[in-house]
Amino acid sequence: MKRIIRSMASEQDISLVLCGEAGQGIQTVEQLLTRILKLSGYYVFATKEYMSRVRGGSNSTQIRVSSKPVQAPIARIDVLIPLDKEAIEHVSTHLDKHTIIIGDQERLNSGKNVIDVSFLKMAQEIGKSIYGNIIAVGLLSGLLDGEFEIGKHFIKSYFTEKNKEELVEDNIRAFERGYQEAHRLIKEEQIDSKYFLNLKKNSKVKNNLLLNGAEAVGLGAIAGGCNFISSYPMSPSTGVLIFLAQQAHNFNIIAEQAEDEISAINMALGAWYAGARAMVTTSGGGFDLMTEGLSLAGMLESPLVIHLAQRPGPATGLPTRTEQGDLHLALFAGHGEFPRVILAPASIEDAYQLTQKAFYWADQYQIPVFVLTDQYFMDSYYNIDKLEVPKGEIVRCIIKTDSDYQRYNLKVKNGISPRGIPGFGEGLVRVDSDEHDERGLITEDSQIRKSMVEKRNSKEYYLKKEALSPVLVGSSDYRVLCVGWGSTYHIIKEALERLDKPDITLLHFQQVYPISEESINYLHRAEQIVVIENNYSGQFSQLLERQTGITVDTRILKYDGLPFYADELAQEIKDVLEGKGDQK
Amino acid sequence: MKKSIDFHKQDIKPAWCPGCGNFLILKALQQALVELSLIPQQVVVVSGIGQAAKTPQYLNVHMFNGLHGRALPPATAIKACNPQLTVIAEGGDGDMYGEGGNHFLHTIRRNPDITHLVHNNMVYGLTKGQASPTSEPGFQTPVQVDGVISDPFNPLALAISLDASFVARVFCGNLEHTVEIFKQAIKHPGYALVDIFQPCVTFNRVNTFKWFQENTYVLQDHDPYDRNKAFARAIERDRLPLGIFYQNKQKKTFEQKLSVHKDQKTTFLFRTINRDKLGDLIKKRQY
Numbered sequence: 123m124k125r126i127i128r129s130m131a132s133e134q135d136i137s138l139v140l141c142g143e144a145g146q147g148i149q150t151v152e153q154l155l156t157r158i159l160k161l162s163g164y165y166v167f168a169t170k171e172y173m174s175r176v177r178g179g180s181n182s183t184q185i186r187v188s189s190k191p192v193q194a195p196i197a198r199i200d201v202l203i204p205l206d207k208e209a210i211e212h213v214s215t216h217l218d219k220h221t222i223i224i225g226d227q228e229r230l231n232s233g234k235n236v237i238d239v240s241f242l243k244m245a246q247e248i249g250k251s252i253y254g255n256i257i258a259v260g261l262l263s264g265l266l267d268g269e270f271e272i273g274k275h276f277i278k279s280y281f282t283e284k285n286k287e288e289l290v291e292d293n294i295r296a297f298e299r300g301y302q303e304a305h306r307l308i309k310e311e312q313i314d315s316k317y318f319l320n321l322k323k324n325s326k327v328k329n330n331l332l333l334n335g336a337e338a339v340g341l342g343a344i345a346g347g348c349n350f351i352s353s354y355p356m357s358p359s360t361g362v363l364i365f366l367a368q369q370a371h372n373f374n375i376i377a378e379q380a381e382d383e384i385s386a387i388n389m390a391l392g393a394w395y396a397g398a399r400a401m402v403t404t405s406g407g408g409f410d411l412m413t414e415g416l417s418l419a420g421m422l423e424s425p426l427v428i429h430l431a432q433r434p435g436p437a438t439g440l441p442t443r444t445e446q447g448d449l450h451l452a453l454f455a456g457h458g459e460f461p462r463v464i465l466a467p468a469s470i471e472d473a474y475q476l477t478q479k480a481f482y483w484a485d486q487y488q489i490p491v492f493v494l495t496d497q498y499f500m501d502s503y504y505n506i507d508k509l510e511v512p513k514g515e516i517v518r519c520i521i522k523t524d525s526d527y528q529r530y531n532l533k534v535k536n537g538i539s540p541r542g543i544p545g546f547g548e549g550l551v552r553v554d555s556d557e558h559d560e561r562g563l564i565t566e567d568s569q570i571r572k573s574m575v576e577k578r579n580s581k582e583y584y585l586k587k588e589a590l591s592p593v594l595v596g597s598s599d600y601r602v603l604c605v606g607w608g609s610t611y612h613i614i615k616e617a618l619e620r621l622d623k624p625d626i627t628l629l630h631f632q633q634v635y636p637i638s639e640e641s642i643n644y645l646h647r648a649e650q651i652v653v654i655e656n657n658y659s660g661q662f663s664q665l666l667e668r669q670t671g672i673t674v675d676t677r678i679l680k681y682d683g684l685p686f687y688a689d690e691l692a693q694e695i696k697d698v699l700e701g702k703g704d705q706k
Numbered sequence: 707m708k709k710s711i712d713f714h715k716q717d718i719k720p721a722w723c724p725g726c727g728n729f730l731i732l733k734a735l736q737q738a739l740v741e742l743s744l745i746p747q748q749v750v751v752v753s754g755i756g757q758a759a760k761t762p763q764y765l766n767v768h769m770f771n772g773l774h775g776r777a778l779p780p781a782t783a784i785k786a787c788n789p790q791l792t793v794i795a796e797g798g799d800g801d802m803y804g805e806g807g808n809h810f811l812h813t814i815r816r817n818p819d820i821t822h823l824v825h826n827n828m829v830y831g832l833t834k835g836q837a838s839p840t841s842e843p844g845f846q847t848p849v850q851v852d853g854v855i856s857d858p859f860n861p862l863a864l865a866i867s868l869d870a871s872f873v874a875r876v877f878c879g880n881l882e883h884t885v886e887i888f889k890q891a892i893k894h895p896g897y898a899l900v901d902i903f904q905p906c907v908t909f910n911r912v913n914t915f916k917w918f919q920e921n922t923y924v925l926q927d928h929d930p931y932d933r934n935k936a937f938a939r940a941i942e943r944d945r946l947p948l949g950i951f952y953q954n955k956q957k958k959t960f961e962q963k964l965s966v967h968k969d970q971k972t973t974f975l976f977r978t979i980n981r982d983k984l985g986d987l988i989k990k991r992q993y
Contacts, residue, residue, distance in 0.1 A: 376964055
């Protein structure tokens, strides 16, 4: 029977899904395959969804391979590699009659039509059953015409770097075996190769970078001068802590795993006080514990960078899944009134730039700045061209103190009293969680209280002026404006490309608070506003309505713990515009 | 002659009740700092919230007055980022042993070179007279109407059990002894706990100045390097010993163990990013 990858005619890309239990090494396949294909000259995108367990369950990784940039997940599956019995069932809603399933027919015991490749038997012939994964890497590389020598070379360096030299030889054999198997399938016409071969390679892509959201935030922190991170592990925020801990020796970073999130945020404030540039990384419940510390940052007028990677709540919720449900939390957390900034990276490049910006604004304005991401963003990656190393030295917003130094000097512009550091200069640096006078000493004088409240909150005016404008993608002569924020950028962008309607444009926010004045003009010009968010209550649309006075006509909301898929979302946008969708 | 440095902040009047033990603790700390020849610019006092935690307001030093229960984490971080500073964390029994209990445990494990001064009057002052973790069983308050029914927290026994590197107790009524122990605690290279008995003249009518005089004594002929003996003394209840219970000079401090101070001696403030290494790290993402 001759079968084809049906999508190539219209779709320009192949969507591969690997699915199996935790512990079966799907991540290794993803790591190796994406890198081999990228080095071979393809654009790749990868994302994963996984259960909150270390072994067992059903986890899957989607890899899109394309001749042009791909940066978003889709529902469609062209090729499925099921690694255990449950895999086919796990992704069944995304399968259609065109999906090719390649697997161990005998072990899968599936009613579906499966192209039989006995991974297990081949792996055992090489030595161990775990080599099945690498055979899959070889098979898929072979089908997609990945460069054989590049693959072999990459596998060698991958296992050498992991200090598993003894495994190099067998893994290369497994890769070769998979590659041969691909050629057998093509030769025997079980799979039609010409559709795969429609993918065009581009030698320029070879030097592209592949990094996920967690690494981008971590690199941005280093580039922003971060030299102190204190945090408590919590999915999906831990990747940033791990990244910075791994780089601690190279970049002189103190990476401390605190006893709890309360300690973590208070340590970070102590670090800024002593002259460091500190951050915390956390998620929902962990951030809940930090909110008193956030309020302390507001009162001390201390800089602070908070990376908040959202996951679905309330309470423990879905620990390993995604949602944009904590915008209101970041916006309203902490008692009392004080200014803050919330940045929500829209892309990998953005995460690198905005995390640097977060350090700069935190230091300059002496305020807490959020970098708000989510599980989907943390765990996804795609080709990017480059990341620039900052040109000059970090500009520190610190003064050498005189003997009459007053930390909370009221005779300043913009509400920013110059920040001194203990031991740098003759002055004494007093910071106080109680309401305080200009010296930083406790006071209950109502005139001083009033002045201090005004000083702290006057920064908001300047922050608003500096706020980043949202990105407009599409014609400026639009009728419908789709609005998104944060990690959904590339998904909505692809959905609109698929719809290809000249009167629908995307307005995407990577700064969600405060929002720029300019964004109001964009919104007012739209006949219909459709806000697209990964949450139940439309938190950003509420924020927009409050801040701008506009009315949001339509909301497309998803809160099942999974990201939007570009192809599904395109259909959904079409439906709501035609009045067919279930609008909120 | 060397000009003596004054740690007394004269232009602000303490908010404590007349006769409060805090006045003596403030005085003892000022004297200890002077006798150690420190200068105000070298000293950071980190505090939480409570009557005791107001102490740095009345001292001529750097001050980080943070949240209730949370003095130890910032104190640890300040010392880690600038080991040149003398860092003291100060607060009351509710602040340090109640609200901040978890930080107490884990700060001992880290062993930063900081001094931990805990004013222990066995009652809550700022919130007006409720029981504290160290209140004696039976102690009646507007909240504990039948008297305290939980066992009192024993900070010294706990600290010794975790091999805290310096564990002492003083009674502020014995000023000379208090100054001496404060000095030793500040000089000690590592985490140093000083539990400070003090009367609360307003809310604790049981553990009064006289009660502390009658129920405490200064340790004599005690070997502070013997952990088992130290523990035995720490759980004595009939009369409460004062002095240095335990000391372990073998332990490395948190700052010494951090890699960040191994090659570079400059404080964090003046450090720069290694841009070449950052470029290399980014480039690595090509593979």
